[in-house]
Amino acid sequence: MxxxxxxxxxxxxxxxxxxxxxxxxxxxxxxxxxxxxxxxxxxxxxxxxxxxxxxxxxxxxxxxxxxxxxxxxxxxxxxxxxxxxxxxxxxxxxxxxxxxxxxxxxxxxxxxxxxxxxxxxxxxxxxxxxxxxxxxxxxxxxxxxxxxxxxxxxxxxxxxxxxxxxxxRLRADGGLAVRLAHDGTLDFADALRHLSARATPAVEAVDGGTYRRTILVDGDPGMIEISRRSATELLLVAHLPRLDGLIHHVGRARRIFALDEPGAPYGAWDPFEARVHDVVRSGVPDAAAARAVMGDLARRFGTPVPGLGPAGLSRTFPRPGAALLRSLSALDLADV
The missing domain is CATH 1.10.10.60 (Homeodomain-like)
Incomplete structure (x- = not known):
């Protein structure tokens, strides 16, 4: 490529x-x-x-x-x-x-x-x-x-x-717009179906043709939106508290849709989030129940994000911490 x-x-x-x-x-x-x-x-x-x-x-x-x-x-x-x-x-x-x-x-x-x-x-x-x-x-x-x-x-x-x-020049209704170019093999509709099925409530949402999620930028909340721009480009609109390190946020957005590894599984925002998903889903085969557990963890341990209720978002994904890790280790997944 x-x-x-x-x-x-x-x-x-x-x-x-x-x-x-x-x-x-x-x-x-x-x-x-x-x-x-x-x-x-x-x-x-x-x-x-x-x-x-x-x-x-x-x-x-x-x-x-x-x-x-x-x-x-x-x-x-x-x-x-x-x-x-x-x-x-x-x-x-x-x-x-x-x-x-x-x-x-x-x-x-x-x-x-x-x-x-x-x-x-x-x-x-x-x-x-x-x-x-x-x-x-x-x-x-x-x-x-x-x-x-x-x-x-x-x-x-x-x-x-x-x-x-x-x-x-890209234009967006608020936020900073950035192209995410790819090789054209991405099935965007399939990616949205996959991401919607595993989205963490309050943290991620798929509405129509757009994927949205909250993120943390040096401890402060932000939001990204990703939609299809053309056959070989996605459009990322970033709403961030600051622009320092934008290159890293763009790289993580690309990994969510596996743009640099065509055919690979769609990913999570960062390795910690991916690991939490794996732990929960390993013990909860039912997808709806697993999403409920993820949503509960987000509401209990995620950072509140005001003003994004209409988009279905209200928390950032929890960061590593003793309380969260104790909750994961003590969670009786068999009873969920």
């Missing part, structure tokens, strides 16, 4: 579905856009490959796939290659060698490209200030954002925003 073709005669790299059809003899394949960028190629203005999210590629060693998944989850946003190597159980030198061999770039370069691409999408899709975009995309400062965009796209944020097309 992430592989691109770089045209040596033009210095541009494209997605495989780009309307431009360069001669194969003039094209060099790269496993990731970051590798094409590191080789000196720039992104095509027609197919805009920076709109794709980072995902592990088929045929790569499991070590690289695990590393890519961790990077896509933000593992290098506030850490070093050395810490990533520790998580993967290898030396930093080995990690760098394997990434260069199979991904075409180091882990750090891949993470930097991911943040730059997300910032570029926000420049296209929104009217956010450059300072807000810097922190939403995981950069430590506007200066860092400017430097990385100049390296990756050879332009300033102002110049990149001036290039966007009239139809690029």
């Amino acid at each position: 992430n592989a691109v073709g770089a045209v040596r005669t033009t210095g541009i790299y494209c997605r495989d579905d780009c309307p431009a059809r360069p001669l194969p003899a003039n094209t060099t394949r790269f496993p990731f856009a970051a590798a094409a960028e590191a080789a000196g190629f720039r992104a095509c203005h027609r197919c805009r490959p920076y709109r794709r999210d980072l995902a592990a590629a088929d045929g790569m060693p499991e070590l690289v796939c695990r590393g890519v998944r961790l990077i896509a989850g933000g593992a290098l946003d506030d850490a070093t290659e050395g810490s990533l190597a520790d998580r993967l159980g290898v030396s930093p030198r080995h990690l760098r060698r394997v990434f260069l061999q199979y991904a075409g770039v180091t882990a750090d370069q891949l993470a930097r490209s991911r943040r730059a691409h997300f910032a570029r999408r926000l420049l296209d899709d929104t009217d956010l200030r450059v300072a807000d975009i810097a922190f939403a995309a995981g950069f430590g400062s506007v200066r860092q954002l400017n430097r990385v965009l100049a390296e990756v796209f050879r332009a300033t944020p102002r110049e990149l925003r001036a290039r966007r097309r009239a139809a690029d």
Whole structure:
């Protein structure tokens, strides 16, 4: 999904579905856009490959796939290659060698490209200030954002925003709208049926063609809405108390619909929530009864969220805590 073709005669790299059809003899394949960028190629203005999210590629060693998944989850946003190597159980030198061999770039370069691409999408899709975009995309400062965009796209944020097309800017009735691009294989109606059947009452709701849920942003509540925009895009509308770390919320939204792993089960917002679902459903085979248990846990331990009653939402999902864990361990699921 992430592989691109770089045209040596033009210095541009494209997605495989780009309307431009360069001669194969003039094209060099790269496993990731970051590798094409590191080789000196720039992104095509027609197919805009920076709109794709980072995902592990088929045929790569499991070590690289695990590393890519961790990077896509933000593992290098506030850490070093050395810490990533520790998580993967290898030396930093080995990690760098394997990434260069199979991904075409180091882990750090891949993470930097991911943040730059997300910032570029926000420049296209929104009217956010450059300072807000810097922190939403995981950069430590506007200066860092400017430097990385100049390296990756050879332009300033102002110049990149001036290039966007009239139809690029997304509009939403409140909230911040962001595209969630995918490969077109998603059965959105099936995904909504699945998510509706397992939705935690007061935390998640499916209404018509829209999935909604509450989330926590550094302890403060927010809400996201996801609907179908086109055959290859979902539309995320985020209502957040702050934009810092928006790139992480977008990644979690993608995992709910398994956009980067076509055919995989639809997911939960985070690993803890997924684990609680598994514990409850392992003891409550009946789906309706399991939802009732989940709703009770949300009402007892979730953070109240005012003003979302019309959307069927009133709590955030509980966070890990002694009271909740005692409740789960003491729950006599056989009597439910």
